[in-house]
Amino acid sequence: QVQFVESGGGLVQPGGSLRLSCATSGVVFDGETMAWYRQAPGKQRETVAAISGDSETIYADSVRGRFTISRDNAKNTVYLQMNSLKSEDTATYYCKPFSDQSTYWGQGTQVTVSS
Numbered sequence: 001q002v003q004f005v006e007s008g009g010g011l012v013q014p015g016g017s018l019r020l021s022c023a024t025s026g027v028v029f030d031g032e033t034m035a036w037y038r039q040a041p042g043k044q045r046e047t048v049a050a051i052s053g054d055s056e057t058i059y060a061d062s063v064r065g066r067f068t069i070s071r072d073n074a075k076n077t078v079y080l081q082m083n084s085l086k087s088e089d090t091a092t093y094y095c096k097p098f099s100d101q102s103t104y105w106g107q108g109t110q111v112t113v114s115s
Contacts, residue, residue, distance in 0.1 A: 002026035002104060004095055009109030012085055020080040020109055022095030029076040033098040036069060036080045038091035038111075049080060050098050062088070085113045 008020040020036070035050040049059045049069040057069050068081040078095055092108040 002102075004106035006093060006095055006106050006109040009093060009111045011112045011114065013115050014086060014113055016085050016113070017081070017083045018085065018111060020082065020093055020095075020111075022078045022080075022106070024076045024078070024095070027076075027097055027100075030073045034069075034071060034078040035096060035098040036078070037094045037096065038089075039094070039108075040088075040091040043091075045094070048093070051078065082111070085111075087113050089113050 003025045005023045006020060008018060010018060012018055031053040033050055033052045036048040037045050038048050039045040047060060048063055049057065049067055051057050051069045051071050055071065059067060066082065066084045069078065071078045080093065082089065090111060090113050092110050094105050094108045096105065
């Protein structure tokens with residue numbers, strides 16, 4: 001059964017940092033390009049970052065230089081290190097294989113950046 005479990009979100013002040021984790025099961029993780037997405041209230045879900053099976057990475061312009069995506073194939077887990085957080089980073093964050101076009105999403109993890 002495919003499952004994505006995101007964690008690590010919380011309330012942080014502007015300029016702060018958080019590290020998100022996404023544990024996966026039911027996918028062939030090693031060769032899969034994994035992605036982090038986010039959705040803010042009233043906005044469409046957007047792609048934040050992606051990492052290929054051989055750890056090549058891409059980032060949205062809005063987070064490049066502040067966020068770092070990484071993966072641990074032994075743990076079937078993908079991470080998102082978020083530094084220099086801004087109020088506009090406030091959203092629910094999700095992970096999923098980039099190729100997965102299904103309607104299934106994990107529960108996400110809420111990130112709130114506020115003073």
